Amino acid sequence: MLGTNATTASLERVRVDASEQLLTTNQGVAIGDNQNTLKAGLRGPSLLEDFILREKITHFDHERIPERIVHARGSAAHGYFEAYDAMTQYTRAAPFAEKGKITPVFVRFSTVAGERGSKDTARDARGFAVKFYTDEGNWDLVGNNIPVFFIQDAMKFPDLIHAVKPEPHHGMPQAASAHDTFWDFVSLMPESTHMLMWVMSDRGIPRSYRMMQGFGVHTFRLVNDQGQSVFCKFHWKPLQGTHSLVWDEAVKISGADPDFHRRDLWEAIESGEFPEWELGLQIFTEEQAEKFSFDVLDATKLIPEELVPLTPVGRMVLNRNPDNFFAETEQVAFCTAHIIPGIDFSNDPLLAGRIHSYVDTQITRLGGANFHEIPINASLAPVHNNQRDGMHRQALNRGRVAYEPNSLAGGCPFQAGASGFVSFPEITAEDKVRGKPAKFAEHYAQATLFFNSQSVVEQAHIAAAFRFELSKVGVPAIRERMLSSLVNVSQALAADVAAGLGMEVPDAMPTAIVDPLPSEVSVSPALSLLALPGECGIRTRQIAVLVESGLHHASLVSLYEALVDAGAVVHFVGPRVGMFVGDTGAGIEANKSMENSPGFLFDALVVPDGSGAVQALAGNEHTMAFIKDFFKHCKTVLALGAGQELLKMAGIDLVRDKDEGILLADSADMAEVIPTFIKAVAAHRHPSRDSALASK
Numbered sequence: 001m002l003g004t005n006a007t008t009a010s011l012e013r014v015r016v017d018a019s020e021q022l023l024t025t026n027q028g029v030a031i032g033d034n035q036n037t038l039k040a041g042l043r044g045p046s047l048l049e050d051f052i053l054r055e056k057i058t059h060f061d062h063e064r065i066p067e068r069i070v071h072a073r074g075s076a077a078h079g080y081f082e083a084y085d086a087m088t089q090y091t092r093a094a095p096f097a098e099k100g101k102i103t104p105v106f107v108r109f110s111t112v113a114g115e116r117g118s119k120d121t122a123r124d125a126r127g128f129a130v131k132f133y134t135d136e137g138n139w140d141l142v143g144n145n146i147p148v149f150f151i152q153d154a155m156k157f158p159d160l161i162h163a164v165k166p167e168p169h170h171g172m173p174q175a176a177s178a179h180d181t182f183w184d185f186v187s188l189m190p191e192s193t194h195m196l197m198w199v200m201s202d203r204g205i206p207r208s209y210r211m212m213q214g215f216g217v218h219t220f221r222l223v224n225d226q227g228q229s230v231f232c233k234f235h236w237k238p239l240q241g242t243h244s245l246v247w248d249e250a251v252k253i254s255g256a257d258p259d260f261h262r263r264d265l266w267e268a269i270e271s272g273e274f275p276e277w278e279l280g281l282q283i284f285t286e287e288q289a290e291k292f293s294f295d296v297l298d299a300t301k302l303i304p305e306e307l308v309p310l311t312p313v314g315r316m317v318l319n320r321n322p323d324n325f326f327a328e329t330e331q332v333a334f335c336t337a338h339i340i341p342g343i344d345f346s347n348d349p350l351l352a353g354r355i356h357s358y359v360d361t362q363i364t365r366l367g368g369a370n371f372h373e374i375p376i377n378a379s380l381a382p383v384h385n386n387q388r389d390g391m392h393r394q395a396l397n398r399g400r401v402a403y404e405p406n407s408l409a410g411g412c413p414f415q416a417g418a419s420g421f422v423s424f425p426e427i428t429a430e431d432k433v434r435g436k437p438a439k440f441a442e443h444y445a446q447a448t449l450f451f452n453s454q455s456v457v458e459q460a461h462i463a464a465a466f467r468f469e470l471s472k473v474g475v476p477a478i479r480e481r482m483l484s485s486l487v488n489v490s491q492a493l494a495a496d497v498a499a500g501l502g503m504e505v506p507d508a509m510p511t512a513i514v515d516p517l518p519s520e521v522s523v524s525p526a527l528s529l530l531a532l533p534g535e536c537g538i539r540t541r542q543i544a545v546l547v548e549s550g551l552h553h554a555s556l557v558s559l560y561e562a563l564v565d566a567g568a569v570v571h572f573v574g575p576r577v578g579m580f581v582g583d584t585g586a587g588i589e590a591n592k593s594m595e596n597s598p599g600f601l602f603d604a605l606v607v608p609d610g611s612g613a614v615q616a617l618a619g620n621e622h623t624m625a626f627i628k629d630f631f632k633h634c635k636t637v638l639a640l641g642a643g644q645e646l647l648k649m650a651g652i653d654l655v656r657d658k659d660e661g662i663l664l665a666d667s668a669d670m671a672e673v674i675p676t677f678i679k680a681v682a683a684h685r686h687p688s689r690d691s692a693l694a695s696k
């Protein structure tokens, strides 16, 4: 079986397999007729005594639970974390206890704003929540694919979410920040500017959950067995490369396949292509932190990798899909309060609110205080305490003692002392106060750092996203206020966005701090998607090969074999599904059609040789749109022989086409072109063709 680990055994006890079994009621009574209500006569009234009907309908009536207030839409998988080395110098946390140690995990990825049935490719942050089932209890690292957050204090979280969710009077828009209330709020909250830059960049529209970074966001503490502590930030780096969609593509995908990310994760794992991430830690001391120009307790700030480099500590592999979406993905409950000995909190005031919020929300969502007993949430480490009763209690606690101290149960369960969880004894002796530390007042330096670290194309996409979102805002004063805030990030960005809105660049918004400390780093390549090392091959890349009767068969067969060898997923896409006969009389079966799977769903395109096929494709109403999207989205296209004609018809200028990623070849030259094609697909996209550059 794919991906067995310690959670497989513990979940086994609740797995149900109905093959070869009789249909029964929930009381185990075999059901004779599952088609008809019990009635007084064939045309008579239904009888109240029909317990079979009533049990079935009653259960159905209660099949839904409240969706998560945020991160309602998500997908999850099982896997494991493997430590590269013992990290005992810094932490006594169980997953880092020794080299090669394996800890089972369950990971849920999500969008934030959309409801449970909303589209996957909305512009949004993505949740990246990891539950480690460690020997010393469950540790939940509940992060995002963006290393910073919109707000500094949990007090503002309900305001932020009320602003971004559909507007309360008419319930629109769904899974979108492009509306007045969101921009009203963030334009009045300059601390959100840094995160806005990330969400408006292509990071807000990932290509796949498998191709996103993950971040713990807050500063946490590591504590070793001598009680010594250092600060740390958690980073997940995908081995599949970090890749994004472009906006036009994301919008189109959301219509053709709202499950795009869910499907991608599921299919990769089903096919044995297990996604993998490396965990890196930024480890630093409190003394170092005091000297930084920003406050490490401020979740709107990151620590540039140039200032504190990453220490790779292990890898995470996701190798098993859930058996049941509701039982596992929907019922999993992540809580930032779930930490284990060796990990502790910092005083980040956003984190403090989260420590309360997650446990609290599960009590409503999962119907009571016993949600930790739901199999997916249950710890693999044994649980013994004096908590009792409550809705849906499963445990059969034996004996008459449910208190401590006791003598009647020999003092058990007894507290662990220093070997259990002990909070780091941080010295705190200050006045009770509502307020913020001085460095929290600087709101723009890292937004500027982020913008200045992007390539020209990425900067153009950020400007386009601001333009799009603000163009959906109806109140001009909100647009203007946001522009005045952007002036503090970059005059060029503000000018670009203003021009797109037909507005003048306003004066800069007054800042809360006049004399900020100088930043340590002015450009950080790690912040640019395009600057990240991206040579990850073409495993799992989805390649469309257009097919029609009369195609040149031999060239496609050799290409197919080479691509499958390299781990790509090849789809034969025809004007309809079914068989097509090639020039040799051999058939190729289309598993997709241009109608059910438009071109923007794929990573690369192959246009076949064969004049009969080309002529027929030219006459199909879908072909031109199918091809054009690959070009527009800067993806790799290979046109073989006569197939090059179709590119011309689609308006792709072949004279100019020294263009990166547009490959032209004869069917006789397959040996030469295949490696070039594979390299071009591995590059993900060819930004030098981006239309945004035309105006630069």
Ligand code: HDD
Pocket (backbone or CB within 6 Å): 068, 069, 070, 071, 074, 108, 109, 110, 126, 127, 128, 129, 142, 143, 144, 148, 149, 153, 154, 157, 216, 217, 218, 299, 332, 333, 334, 350, 353, 354, 357, 358, 359, 361, 362
């Ligand atoms: Fe949150 C869910 C991530 C701030 C309150 N959050 C939730 C999930 C993720 C995050 C990934 C989904 C977990 C899952 O898949 O089930 N949240 C973050 C990050 C934050 C953050 C990275 C900032 C650094 N969240 C945040 C604050 C609060 C919450 C400040 C409240 C004070 N978050 C919640 C919640 C949710 C949640 C209401 C909804 C469903 C759930 O918890 O289980 O409690």
